[in-house]
Amino acid sequence: MIAREWKARVPNRHKEGFKGAQIFCRRFDEQHVEITLITYWPDRESVMAFAGQDIDVAKLYPEDDQYELDPDTFVHHYDVLEHQFVS
DSSP states (O other), rough: OOEEEEEEEEEEEGGGGTTTTOOOEEOOSEEEEEEEEEEEEEEEHHHEEEEEOTTTTTOOOOGGGGTTOESSSSEEEEEEEOOOOOO
């Protein structure tokens, strides 16, 4: 299993708009919070099917600008060695 991590900074006034889509949120500075999205994939081929040939480049969208994102343009991938999920 592969874990894919991406981060962006967004002004505090937009924090509420991201609740349903983001996994983690923390205070970045006085004017911004940082959101971190981690997705899980069975393998790197699955990540490539979603993200394209260069899986280390973030998949960004033109409409992201309306949310005043300051996104990372790269992502990190980790091999998941162990996981425990509870429902």
